[in-house]
Amino acid sequence: MNRVANISQQFAAHNYKLTPQREAIVRVLLDNEKDHLSVEEVYMLVKRSYPHLGLATVYRTLELLCELHIVQKMNFGDGVARYDLRDDDHVHMHHHLICNVCGKLEEIKDDWLVELEARVAREYGFSVTDHRLDFKGTYNSCQKNGCKGDKDCRAVS
Amino acid sequence: MNRVANISQQFAAHNYKLTPQREAIVRVLLDNEKDHLSVEEVYMLVKRSYPHLGLATVYRTLELLCELHIVQKMNFGDGVARYDLRDDDHVHMHHHLICNVCGKLEEIKDDWLVELEARVAREYGFSVTDHRLDFKGTYNSCQKNGCKGDKDCRAVS
DNA sequence: TGCTTATATCGTAACGATTACTAATTATTC
DNA sequence: GAATAATTAGTAATCGTTACGATATAAGCA
Numbered sequence A, B: 001m002n003r004v005a006n007i008s009q010q011f012a013a014h015n016y017k018l019t020p021q022r023e024a025i026v027r028v029l030l031d032n033e034k035d036h037l038s039v040e041e042v043y044m045l046v047k048r049s050y051p052h053l054g055l056a057t058v059y060r061t062l063e064l065l066c067e068l069h070i071v072q073k074m075n076f077g078d079g080v081a082r083y084d085l086r087d088d089d090h091v092h093m094h095h096h097l098i099c100n101v102c103g104k105l106e107e108i109k110d111d112w113l114v115e116l117e118a119r120v121a122r123e124y125g126f127s128v129t130d131h132r133l134d135f136k137g138t139y140n141s142c143q144k145n146g147c148k149g150d151k152d153c154r155a156v157s
Numbered sequence C: 001t002g003c004t005t006a007t008a009t010c011g012t013a014a015c016g017a018t019t020a021c022t023a024a025t026t027a028t029t030c
Numbered sequence D: 001g002a003a004t005a006a007t008t009a010g011t012a013a014t015c016g017t018t019a020c021g022a023t024a025t026a027a028g029c030a
Helices: A003-013 A020-031 A039-049 A055-067 A114-124 A140-144 B003-013 B020-031 B039-049 B055-067 B114-124 B140-144
Strands: A071-075 A081-085 A095-099 A105-108 A126-139 B071-075 B081-085 B095-099 B105-108 B126-139
Touching (some): A003 A020, A020 A039, A020 A055, A020 A081, A039 A055, A055 A071, A055 A081, A105 B114, A114 A126, A114 B105, A114 B126, A126 B114, A140 B126, B003 B020, B020 B039, B020 B055, B020 B081, B039 B055, B039 B081, B055 B071, B114 B126, B126 B140
Parallel strands (some): A095 A126, B095 B126
Antiparallel strands (some): B071 B081, B095 B105
């Protein structure tokens, strides 16, 4: 099934409409699924197909998508919120590798935490609905090509 | 060894001085190790022992402590940066449980990710220097006492 | 169709956390 | 003890985000 149509249905199911502006934003997210776009980036990209769109609408729409669990708002410590499409089941979050040298942000699409979540439930009486796992470090390939000193104090691990 | 003295040495080792202001801030962090204080909270607490201290100094000192890997700047999606003392070896980060109902933030002091980090190294050629693992969900005890609908779209998983 | 009401958008002002900057203060060096 | 460097205080500026009033679009109904 068409993903836009799918999302449109989810909007309808919650009495929201997929307006042209909202659809343009959703399409940008789908077309850039690999990236973790900031509001400003989404704004720039949407302007290509919808030049008249206002920044506040981007903020509002992303918040709405977040409420519908279609996207996930995240914070990688660079001072701006970033948004990530969730999996279709809206449950599992993927993990991230963040390279200190080249700055690349890679996704691990698997869910490696099933076991640990069971352990949390067992040992802490805590049932997990969502999680976040980021690894920071360096790719071996980056390591070779000289590594500038890491004075980096950005938030988020 | 006294922890303040220990930190003082680390300052000295990097040609920084542990001024009275900085020491007052460090003591607040040590005295509230369980919490994840925001800048504003640290500011309030330090004012008790050092009423004249300026807010900018808190910002600068926390950044410095971060650079020295004594604290870790984190972001739990409530709009302010929070700071967490690192373990003495300055390597392992603990994990977090965040309850959707009562809002409590609990720490898991173990490092459960040793295995997964090995896997990342193996499968992705990526050597981890740091990580972050947060679980969001509900305590069983909170679950019972009625759970308000979760419309929460805060950043960070 | 025309009127009414609700929903969504636009542009911008307001807000709040953080950073940048200047002057004043304290420590260090010669 | 004067000159230099490091640190702090206080506040102005910045920047991401949110709030607000006015306008526009869609839905419901006679």
